[in-house]
Amino acid sequence: MDTTNRLKQVADLLLEISSLLMVSGANTNRVDLNIDRFASVLNCESFSLISQKTIILTVVDIKTGENYTKVKNLPSHKIDFTILSLISKASWNAIEEGWSLSNIRDEINRLKNQKRYPRIVVLIAVSFAGAGFCKIFGGDYLNLLIAFVSTFCGLLILQETHKKLFNVYINVFLASLTASTIASLGVYFNLGTQPEAALATSILFLVPGVALINSFSDLLDKNVLNGMVRFANGVMTVLAMALGLFIAMLIFELK
Amino acid sequence: MIETILNILEISIWAGIAAVGFGILFNIPKKAILTVFLLGFGAGFIKTFLLDFQINIVLASLVAASFVGLLSIPLAHSIHQPPVVFSIPAVIPMIPGFYAYETVLSIMSFTFLEKDDAKRLVFMDAIFSNGFTMLFILISLSIGVSLPLLLLRKDTVKKIEN
Structure with missing residues (x-):
């Protein structure tokens, strides 16, 4: 009875960690490795089936051979590299210092409450990134300003609609429509030397970069199913972006 | 010549700024911000430099991403991320x-707008060349990022000696 109870707690903890890693933007291989490290500290072996929405995990006690299986549904994804970094560090510390179950649980609860960057900092940083993209595509500084403003407004809309719990692709569509409408004004009034560059780069903050890179690194690791799912999610996001841009271009009759 | 280099440097600085912007969107630890800027700057510099020599964008991206991947081993050790x-x-x-x-x-445009067959052929060409360039660049980037682990056949960079 005692071992079963312990195994249940271990399974809960490992599922919590893997779901945190998965929604924070880790590739499948990283989730596997971190889980194995924590399981080995707790004298268990773990076997898992990881997908984008559900994780199935079996833990086996190395000494008694008893096992326990549990399924967990994942919350919606929100990329957070600080969590990846902290969990990775915690796993190494746990191995070096031989942490107990409660030590690991305390550490995980502590790092779940990490603060993110303030909203205004994110808005300004991403708008600068949009301006940076515009520079890479050969815009002048007036175009950079347009790209900055349209990225800012687009991200603002994305954050606001995210709070309203719409479908994520609708959020992306609305953000893309907002950003490209503002940038289209630049093309319409022919501002700067390369107004098209500002239009092209105003929606790039929505590009699902992490999903697409993780998709191919999963495929390289032979996690084909997860790789395909991530790729499909990425393509859906790109389609939603393109639809927003397309409608903005129709409104302003741009070719 | 000097003008070209200054231009490349300016673009690279903006590439570094873009990298940091996305890093903050992905909530990277504060300690990593300078590293991200330098890596983004370096990668941008290599890519723009190679593009300036008329090298294909796929190859240029692969080289730049490999630079990031290889440098990430010593950097992971030094800033413990x-x-x-x-x-x-x-x-x-x-x-x-x-x-x-x-x-x-x-x-x-191919599906909804254009009715003229000659112009639709141009769009066919654009769909295939842009689509496959996009796919190959994406593959190059992920190969570059996972290069150290692919080459050294280790599960984690922690065990790779400096």
Whole structure:
């Protein structure tokens, strides 16, 4: 009875960690490795089936051979590299210092409450990134300003609609429509030397970069199913972006 | 010559800024921000430099992403962060978003707007060339980012000696 109870707690903890890693933007291989490290500290072996929405995990006690299986549904994804970094560090510390179950649980609860960057900092940083993209595509500084403003407004809309719990692709569509409408004004009034560059780069903050890179690194690791799912999610996001841009271009009759 | 280099440097600085911007969107640890800027700057510099010599964009992206991937091993040791934390934001400015939306726009024009067969052929060409360039750049970026682990056949960079 005692071992079963312990195994249940271990399974809960490992599922919590893997779901945190998965929604924070880790590739499948990283989730596997971190889980194995924590399981080995707790004298268990773990076997898992990881997908984008559900994780199935079996833990086996190395000494008694008893096992326990549990399924967990994942919350919606929100990329957070600080969590990846902290969990990775915690796993190494746990191995070096031989942490107990409660030590690991305390550490995980502590790092779940990490603060993110303030909203205004994110808005300004991403708008600068949009301006940076515009520079890479050969815009002048007036175009950079347009790209900055349209990225800012687009991200603002994305954050606001995210709070309203719409479908994520609708959020992306609305953000893309907002950003490209503002940038289209630049093309319409022919501002700067390369107004098209500002239009092209105003929606790039929505590009699902992490999903697409993780998709191919999963495929390289032979996690084909997860790789395909991530790729499909990425393509859906790109389609939603393109639809927003397309409608903005129709409104302003741009070719 | 000097003007070209200054121009490349200016673009690279903006690439570094773009990398940091996305890093903050992905909530990277504060300690990693400078590293992300330098990696994004370096990758941008290599890519723009190679493009200036008329080298294909896929190859240029592969070289730049490999630079990020290889540097991520010593950097992971020195700032005690797993490599993805700074290698993914650093390659984000090279994400082929431009090709992605060119592809989708060509698909939409091909399907909904254009009736003239000769012009539709042009859109066919645009769909295939932009679409496959996008795919190959994406593959190059992920190969570059996972290069150290692919080459050294280790599960984690922690065990790779400096």
